[in-house]
Amino acid sequence: MTTLVYNPYSFSTHDDPYETYRRLREEAPAYWNDELEFWVLSRFDDVLEGFRDFATLTSTKGIALEQRGLSAERSFRQMIEMDPPEHTAYRKLVSRVFTGRRVAAMEDEIRTIIDGYIDRFVSEGSCDLVADLTGPFPMDVICAVLGIPAEDRAALRSHSDKLLIREDGIMEIPQAALDGMFGMLEYFIEDLGRRKSGSGEGLISDLLELEVDGRSLNEEELLGFCLLFVIAGHETTTKMVANSVELLSRHPEQRDALSDDPTLVPGAVEEVLRFHNSTQYMHRALTRDVERHGQQMGEGQSVLLLIGAANHDHREFGETAEQFNILRRPERHLAFGYGAHFCLGAALARMEGKVALEQIHSRMPHYEVDHEAKVRFHSSNVTGWTSLPISFATAR
Amino acid sequence: MKIVVDYDLCESNAICMDIAPEVFEVRDDDFLYVLNETPSEDMRPKMDEAVQRCPKQAISIKE
Numbered sequence: 079m080t081t082l083v084y085n086p087y088s089f090s091t092h093d094d095p096y097e098t099y100r101r102l103r104e105e106a107p108a109y110w111n112d113e114l115e116f117w118v119l120s121r122f123d124d125v126l127e128g129f130r131d132f133a134t135l136t137s138t139k140g141i142a143l144e145q146r147g148l149s150a151e152r153s154f155r156q157m158i159e160m161d162p163p164e165h166t167a168y169r170k171l172v173s174r175v176f177t178g179r180r181v182a183a184m185e186d187e188i189r190t191i192i193d194g195y196i197d198r199f200v201s202e203g204s205c206d207l208v209a210d211l212t213g214p215f216p217m218d219v220i221c222a223v224l225g226i227p228a229e230d231r232a233a234l235r236s237h238s239d240k241l242l243i244r245e246d247g248i249m250e251i252p253q254a255a256l257d258g259m260f261g262m263l264e265y266f267i268e269d270l271g272r273r274k275s276g277s278g279e280g281l282i283s284d285l286l287e288l289e290v291d292g293r294s295l296n297e298e299e300l301l302g303f304c305l306l307f308v309i310a311g312h313e314t315t316t317k318m319v320a321n322s323v324e325l326l327s328r329h330p331e332q333r334d335a336l337s338d339d340p341t342l343v344p345g346a347v348e349e350v351l352r353f354h355n356s357t358q359y360m361h362r363a364l365t366r367d368v369e370r371h372g373q374q375m376g377e378g379q380s381v382l383l384l385i386g387a388a389n390h391d392h393r394e395f396g397e398t399a400e401q402f403n404i405l406r407r408p409e410r411h412l413a414f415g416y417g418a419h420f421c422l423g424a425a426l427a428r429m430e431g432k433v434a435l436e437q438i439h440s441r442m443p444h445y446e447v448d449h450e451a452k453v454r455f456h457s458s459n460v461t462g463w464t465s466l467p468i469s470f471a472t473a474r
Numbered sequence: 475m476k477i478v479v480d481y482d483l484c485e486s487n488a489i490c491m492d493i494a495p496e497v498f499e500v501r502d503d504d505f506l507y508v509l510n511e512t513p514s515e516d517m518r519p520k521m522d523e524a525v526q527r528c529p530k531q532a533i534s535i536k537e
Binding site for chain 2: 166
């Protein structure tokens, strides 16, 4: 048997992580990577408990491995890198922006946005799903919420795509990613300036009116919210929809079932979230020494909560845990995390996934993915496609 | 059994309403209302499920 190595930057791991994840759960439920110095927890109960116990596993050292320790040097502050009670104060400012009711009210607008993109290529019988649909539409949706003008969205998307890029096996953040970060910061510094002088609408302008501890949000806090909403609102949803289509193309009977019966779509979204979530892990750091599965884990050390592995754990999902089944209807999964940092946009992501899969399966049924030509997106904790060429017979 | 909701944590995800609409209701104002703070003992499995599945851990049971 080969030695068990888990490196979240390895391109071969990205191609098929699940056998490595299975071995982590079964052979090394508290795994230590000596080269890059991090622990991995991979069983469902351990990952859930890790999210719950913020007093032991802090978010303040970054949420991706390569970010650890960098947050002190930044010009912005994000609530995703805070612990309660500080986190709670910021979260409360925006906690009701994406409730089920508000998201339900956006359904028609989301469908119009998605149909607008499909209209442009549907008669051709083929497209690059990422470039032509799943890349642009979530940015339009989150920008509509934030109040970012249509003409600015393509540039913002290019910055956002760049900043998650990582190189094969390497933890250091590449220059392209830094350029993306600076580009986005520059955009929002100017945008906030315009809004402060009275122009603009949407959630970002609302933030300017909010107070924390009896004072207005300062620039680093405002930038933190802007970056968080754009990156979280765009990247993971983009990846989720393309992952769904790629996965369903390899399960044609389930793909066709969605075309025949659109009421199966919400269950399919849930199963994609469980089976192949765009966010594969979250990074935490230990605030004290603990023992897990006989291993001594030390204060200050990094821990990856491996969502992708936890969601395949047979201890939670039974003997069919490793099978993709849109009829499964799991009671719970960890795709959106758990506890204090439970994904603020979960309802919006589910709605975008539902509407996108409904329109794809009604307007381009029986699609085929060109598996030879598809190009994987390589990142540290986000999995998806840079290019996903598809063809479909029916043009409606 | 008494149902206690921490409204500082609750974000109206409405998972609890799916489990027990006779006890939990998220209304049009986006706030959660507990319709019955002291449900009968035969409701306990559902209440335990609501406590466990609330993604924000905002619900607890006081004996």
